[in-house]
Amino acid sequence: MGNSKIRCSLFGAIIMLLFVSIKTQAQNVENGKKIYQTKCLVCHQSDGGGVPNMNAPLDGASNVVGNDIARLVKIIKNGFNERVELDGLYYSNSMTANPDLTPAQISDVLSYIRTSWSNKATKVTTVQVQQAIKGNQKTSAK
Amino acid sequence: MKKGIYLLLSISIHFLANAQDNAGLTLPNGFKANLFAENIGSARHIAISKNGVVFAKLNRADKQGRTIIRLADENKDGVSDNITGWANYGGTGIYLTGNALYASSNEAVFKYQLNGNDEVVNPLNPITVVSGLISRRQHESKSITFDKANNIYVNIGAYSNACQEKDRTPGGKGMMPCPILDSAGGIWKFDASKENQTYGDGKRYATGLRNVIGLDWNPQANKLYVAQHGRDQLNTFFPSLYTDAQNAELPAETFYEINEGDNAGWPYVYYDNVQQKKIVSPEYGGDGKKEGASDIKNPAVAFPAHMAPMGVLFYTGNQFPAKYKNGAFITFHGSWNRAPLPQEGFFVAFVPFKNGKATGEWEIFANGFAGTIDGAKITSTRNAKARPCGLAQGPDGSIYVSDDSKGSIFKISYQK
Numbered sequence: 001m002g003n004s005k006i007r008c009s010l011f012g013a014i015i016m017l018l019f020v021s022i023k024t025q026a027q028n029v030e031n032g033k034k035i036y037q038t039k040c041l042v043c044h045q046s047d048g049g050g051v052p053n054m055n056a057p058l059d060g061a062s063n064v065v066g067n068d069i070a071r072l073v074k075i076i077k078n079g080f081n082e083r084v085e086l087d088g089l090y091y092s093n094s095m096t097a098n099p100d101l102t103p104a105q106i107s108d109v110l111s112y113i114r115t116s117w118s119n120k121a122t123k124v125t126t127v128q129v130q131q132a133i134k135g136n137q138k139t140s141a142k
Numbered sequence: 143m144k145k146g147i148y149l150l151l152s153i154s155i156h157f158l159a160n161a162q163d164n165a166g167l168t169l170p171n172g173f174k175a176n177l178f179a180e181n182i183g184s185a186r187h188i189a190i191s192k193n194g195v196v197f198a199k200l201n202r203a204d205k206q207g208r209t210i211i212r213l214a215d216e217n218k219d220g221v222s223d224n225i226t227g228w229a230n231y232g233g234t235g236i237y238l239t240g241n242a243l244y245a246s247s248n249e250a251v252f253k254y255q256l257n258g259n260d261e262v263v264n265p266l267n268p269i270t271v272v273s274g275l276i277s278r279r280q281h282e283s284k285s286i287t288f289d290k291a292n293n294i295y296v297n298i299g300a301y302s303n304a305c306q307e308k309d310r311t312p313g314g315k316g317m318m319p320c321p322i323l324d325s326a327g328g329i330w331k332f333d334a335s336k337e338n339q340t341y342g343d344g345k346r347y348a349t350g351l352r353n354v355i356g357l358d359w360n361p362q363a364n365k366l367y368v369a370q371h372g373r374d375q376l377n378t379f380f381p382s383l384y385t386d387a388q389n390a391e392l393p394a395e396t397f398y399e400i401n402e403g404d405n406a407g408w409p410y411v412y413y414d415n416v417q418q419k420k421i422v423s424p425e426y427g428g429d430g431k432k433e434g435a436s437d438i439k440n441p442a443v444a445f446p447a448h449m450a451p452m453g454v455l456f457y458t459g460n461q462f463p464a465k466y467k468n469g470a471f472i473t474f475h476g477s478w479n480r481a482p483l484p485q486e487g488f489f490v491a492f493v494p495f496k497n498g499k500a501t502g503e504w505e506i507f508a509n510g511f512a513g514t515i516d517g518a519k520i521t522s523t524r525n526a527k528a529r530p531c532g533l534a535q536g537p538d539g540s541i542y543v544s545d546d547s548k549g550s551i552f553k554i555s556y557q558k
Binding site (some may be wrong): 037038039041042043045046047049050051052053054055057079081083092093094095096097 | 184201279280281282308309310311312375378478479481482521522523524525529547
């Protein structure tokens with residue numbers, strides 16, 4: 001009897017935990033969308049399409065949905081003005097740096113751009129962003 | 143009810159059929175358009191010989207690795223049927239004078255010789271007229287035009303938005319004086335008969351021009367006219383001074399009559415088309431109201447913000463109705479920086495002139511390049527089907543418009 005009570009509340013706790021984590025993940029993307037609208041939309045446009053030859057698209061971009069989170073974090077923090085080939089094309093504008101975004105905010109905006117439009121990649125956690133920042137500092141110190 | 147639907151259907155079918163007739167464009171009465179070429183690549187500026195051969199400068203090499211495309215219409219049906227090409231450098235500028243074809247990369251201007259059939263004689267070894275011009279990605283196009291004395295005018299765009307210490311930074315201060323202006327942000331003049339020139343051989347003809355892609359010599363006034371791309375992002379960098387809605391309308395895209403030594407004010411001021419004043423940039427202490435120095439050039443015509451003027455053509459032909467003679471056509475590429483508001487542009491405008499002077503008016507001449515039905519707004523720039531860029535006049539007085547997104551060339555003619 002007592003045992004099943006414990007089981008029951010354990011089950012409840014798991015459900016609660018699951019619920020909380022789903023909810024924070026949703027908030028994560030919602031918050032990322034807000035950051036996107038104020039800091040990124042002007043260049044990358046509402047559909048993530050970018051501007052031909054000028055601002056790189058995020059929708060369908062192999063780097064954006066790829067696994068190199070450290071690179072994405074670095075681009076968002078420091079801005080980007082290297083004119084490297086991105087999926088076979090080049091872009092002429094310079095991207096604004098975002099030194100004021102916290103690791104949590106960077107994970108939010110990354111989660112938003114990786115799961116929006118046609119993009120179906122994994123979300124990014126704050127811990128991943130913190131690790132990436134540490135790693136990037138090490139490589140730039142070399 | 144049913145009748146109404148049929149009526150609607152037949153009207154819309156009629157509308158579509160008409161639009162198809164004119165290659166999807168809407169034009170003033172009596173004008174017709176057709177596709178002279180399709181899918182030729184990122185066609186920037188174009189030039190046309192007296193025999194009607196079209197030369198297009200590509201921004202990127204096409205599949206065959208070519209960046210200057212020659213399009214001839216041998217059976218004279220209004221559609222190109224013999225397409226060849228050469229060169230391997232991207233760029234925007236192209237200009238034909240006599241048998242000399244000039245083309246620009248993002249750093250240099252080259253000269254080719256054409257034979258009597260408008261075929262290039264020296265595709266692999268052009269003469270380098272000018273080289274070593276600054277190209278730092280942003281605003282890198284070196285568009286070119288000529289006066290009547292064989293001088294070449296080259297735009298050298300500023301590699302910056304508003305000369306901030308760190309480009310495109312929220313709240314960032316502008317550099318004083320702006321060091322970019324020594325070697326960019328203006329129009330440079332060179333003698334087209336000389337070879338291997340660089341900055342020291344030319345002179346800065348006009349300054350304070352952020353980026354000019356469209357420029358042409360007004361033969362009636364004997365003066366240079368240029369269309370400037372105004373600065374971006376007043377709202378995102380100075381949100382306490384400008385709303386999204388204000389940024390969508392500020393600053394004007396400006397069209398100037400240029401005399402030697404003129405200063406159009408970039409980066410210190412911009413032209414506000416609502417107040418009709420030159421306003422100090424927020425990077426230089428402006429608050430959206432403070433007026434700039436009075437010796438800054440006023441525009442001949444001010445257009446809505448961010449539409450990106452790409453090509454200018456003074457019309458000297460006899461085919462179009464009289465009102466067009468000696469007036470200017472301007473292509474607008476279409477905006478991106480009006481977001482989050484809908485984009486504008488994607489059309490060819492006409493600017494009437496009287497005795498060599500702009501009247502200050504303008505109108506849309508050819509619209510529908512974006513390909514949206516019933517003028518529905520483009521919200522993301524990539525959705526525009528075609529983006530008008532180059533402009534040139536054919537020997538019969540038709541005009542040609544290039545599109546650098548899908549590589550179409552539209553031919554627009556008038557039939558009495």
